[in-house]
Amino acid sequence: MAASSTALSPRSPFSLQRILRWGLYLTPVAIFLAIFLAVSSGEFSGLTSQGIIDTLLFVVPLIIVLLVGALVLQFLLFQFLDKVVKTPHAMPYTLLAPAVVALVLFMVYPLIFNVLLAFSDLRRETFPCYSSVLTRAPDLDCSVLYSPQYAVENFTKVFFRVRDGEIVRDENGNPEFGRLLRTRDSTFPILLARTIIWTLVNVFFHVTIGMALAMIMNQKIRFKGIYRSLIVIPWAIPGIIVYLTWKQEFHAQYGFVNNLIEAFGGQAISWLDDPFYAFVAIIFVNVWLGIPFYMVMLLGGLQSISAEYYEAAQMDGASALQRFRNITIPLLRPILIPAITLDVIWTFNKADLIVAMTNGGPSESTNILVTGLYNAAFGTAATLEFGFASAFSIIIFIILFLFAIIWITTSGGLKEIYDR
Amino acid sequence: MSAITTARSSSSPDGLDWKQIRRYGAIGLVVLGALVTLLTGFNLGWLVIGAWLGLLVWQPFHAILIFYSIISIYPVLRVISISLRPTSGLLSRSLDIIPPGATLDSYAQIFSEEAFLAWLWNTIVITVTVSIIGVIVAATGAYAFSRWRFPGRRPALIFLLTTQMIPAGMLLVPLYVIVAQLGLTNNISGLMLAYITTAVPFSIWILKGYYDTIPPDLEEAAMVDGCNRLESFWRIILPLSTPALSIVFLFNFLGAWAEFLVAKVILVSPDVWTWSLGLNDLIGTFNTDWGKYAAGSVIVTIPVLLLFTWQSKYLISGLTLGGVKG
Numbered sequence: 084m085a086a087s088s089t090a091l092s093p094r095s096p097f098s099l100q101r102i103l104r105w106g107l108y109l110t111p112v113a114i115f116l117a118i119f120l121a122v123s124s125g126e127f128s129g130l131t132s133q134g135i136i137d138t139l140l141f142v143v144p145l146i147i148v149l150l151v152g153a154l155v156l157q158f159l160l161f162q163f164l165d166k167v168v169k170t171p172h173a174m175p176y177t178l179l180a181p182a183v184v185a186l187v188l189f190m191v192y193p194l195i196f197n198v199l200l201a202f203s204d205l206r207r208e209t210f211p212c213y214s215s216v217l218t219r220a221p222d223l224d225c226s227v228l229y230s231p232q233y234a235v236e237n238f239t240k241v242f243f244r245v246r247d248g249e250i251v252r253d254e255n256g257n258p259e260f261g262r263l264l265r266t267r268d269s270t271f272p273i274l275l276a277r278t279i280i281w282t283l284v285n286v287f288f289h290v291t292i293g294m295a296l297a298m299i300m301n302q303k304i305r306f307k308g309i310y311r312s313l314i315v316i317p318w319a320i321p322g323i324i325v326y327l328t329w330k331q332e333f334h335a336q337y338g339f340v341n342n343l344i345e346a347f348g349g350q351a352i353s354w355l356d357d358p359f360y361a362f363v364a365i366i367f368v369n370v371w372l373g374i375p376f377y378m379v380m381l382l383g384g385l386q387s388i389s390a391e392y393y394e395a396a397q398m399d400g401a402s403a404l405q406r407f408r409n410i411t412i413p414l415l416r417p418i419l420i421p422a423i424t425l426d427v428i429w430t431f432n433k434a435d436l437i438v439a440m441t442n443g444g445p446s447e448s449t450n451i452l453v454t455g456l457y458n459a460a461f462g463t464a465a466t467l468e469f470g471f472a473s474a475f476s477i478i479i480f481i482i483l484f485l486f487a488i489i490w491i492t493t494s495g496g497l498k499e500i501y502d503r
Numbered sequence: 504m505s506a507i508t509t510a511r512s513s514s515s516p517d518g519l520d521w522k523q524i525r526r527y528g529a530i531g532l533v534v535l536g537a538l539v540t541l542l543t544g545f546n547l548g549w550l551v552i553g554a555w556l557g558l559l560v561w562q563p564f565h566a567i568l569i570f571y572s573i574i575s576i577y578p579v580l581r582v583i584s585i586s587l588r589p590t591s592g593l594l595s596r597s598l599d600i601i602p603p604g605a606t607l608d609s610y611a612q613i614f615s616e617e618a619f620l621a622w623l624w625n626t627i628v629i630t631v632t633v634s635i636i637g638v639i640v641a642a643t644g645a646y647a648f649s650r651w652r653f654p655g656r657r658p659a660l661i662f663l664l665t666t667q668m669i670p671a672g673m674l675l676v677p678l679y680v681i682v683a684q685l686g687l688t689n690n691i692s693g694l695m696l697a698y699i700t701t702a703v704p705f706s707i708w709i710l711k712g713y714y715d716t717i718p719p720d721l722e723e724a725a726m727v728d729g730c731n732r733l734e735s736f737w738r739i740i741l742p743l744s745t746p747a748l749s750i751v752f753l754f755n756f757l758g759a760w761a762e763f764l765v766a767k768v769i770l771v772s773p774d775v776w777t778w779s780l781g782l783n784d785l786i787g788t789f790n791t792d793w794g795k796y797a798a799g800s801v802i803v804t805i806p807v808l809l810l811f812t813w814q815s816k817y818l819i820s821g822l823t824l825g826g827v828k829g
Contacts, residue, residue, distance in 0.1 A: 129618020175647035182644035321761030367690035
């Protein structure tokens, strides 16, 4: 293992490695000193030395309290579990406690609260009713905060058009789909269909291109290291930079995509102003972004397959395709299935890319379910109807959860993760 | 796969010397590209295409990898190039990598005209806190999952997987309402705790997978020598899991460094903005400050790239060893 071998190997005190490592440790200190010097003579670039001291006085005690408090509480918890409850599992429960507390406070509680919100009538107008801090207008009616009636309304509104508490029906008596956002095309079935297309296309290209690159990289070729570091670069760049940069590069006049097309005599495309091309653009960016992850994962998997399998198959006269189907794919399954599962979930939930690149536009034509939710709650069409938004988010979660259950049980891919 | 076999077996059973044929084909394509370049009034793009097609015929693997490397790296080079453009040439349609009259003006401008240093400072404070606490929380939690079989283990692991399915908006709405109810908008402490929590499940998952590949005999040997459980964790497991710990640190760091949606909802006032909100604002307005945006994004990407290259030797082992049965 790499870590153990470096730990055991003797090193001279001035080896390049050691100098580099100390340089790396000292860089943050140097950066901090530089920032402090820059602002020492007054305000610079929005920051003052007083501002730095204020944040530090706030954050450093916070960290110390969190860490020391956690240690003390863990010790007490261990004694309690060990001596009072007398459970044989005192140690694992104690070790897990910080994670459990964090998850309960910031994941479970908001989720339960989210369900509660779906039973509420929380809107911009009624917001003060639900807060003890904000002042309430005298004519605000705060008598009923949570009721099943609200939940029925909120959940119905996700699917159907509701007017005066009744579902609007067309002349044949069929209910009309409700608009989640402003345009007529922002109904639930359309957003769902678009989400499915978005997810399938993205995952398909991630897997195929990632697999192709990994298989090429697994051959004996020169400059492998250089290629790998270049191909991994999209992964290393902060996501928001990637989105905003590509948004610029799809600019109709000054983006390099059109400049390249024009250089070869093609017609410029107004990428982000056209519903179809905008969708193509965001898919392209997400594919570009996701391939390095697959390549790294699958390359690791391919390298772990012993060459003997291929040699034996070749002796038996198996063709390249047969070897791929009968050796590579089955042996890659333990990596491929979890990777696809995670990728489907991540792509389905990929809101920040679309919000940053098109914000669901033009005319709400590139919204998927999660960005529809974001825009309904906070974005362009913001009505600040949080009760409705909560109901909407629960529906999205149920869809994804059902999909994941079906996929995991049919593929059986996550079994070994639990059964170890 | 068929391409791979043709590339491997250079002399085929039908007696043709494919190596030679491919070499001639490659030369032909390069010449063709040069001809089209001349015919289209010295459009060098065709020469590049011809050369690449030639390479594709001659050395298909290298051609594909070079092509994909360019796709990966070109947008990055473009951002660097735009950040070097002089203000007058910002809206240029050229595809040059080093622009005519390159200057560092944009870098000076983003500090002098925007509150960029304040954005950076806010992000640094959040990121450092989140990465350190996140790794500590996940490292101990994952150890419990890996080494003990306790009641509630399986449901807890399934719950960790389920948290990955929660749409951002599903947490965003209640988080925003809770924060607004408490009057805590524009406060970074809530944001930090939310970041730590969202990173914990994935971190535990990776670390647990990695710990599983370390044989328990090692700790047992240490405990025979007089270590207690926690000492053996600290002295044996943690040093051996450096690859996975690096990955988890990297994920925590990257996640908090560039997070956008939650920050956008909670940090409303510009003086508590992180850089992602600031840069988004530079692009979002009608007057696009492309030069300043590019300079800013180069600056914020450098630390991430440094971390990434420093830890790249751990990337593959840290990510996949957990998935492969050791």
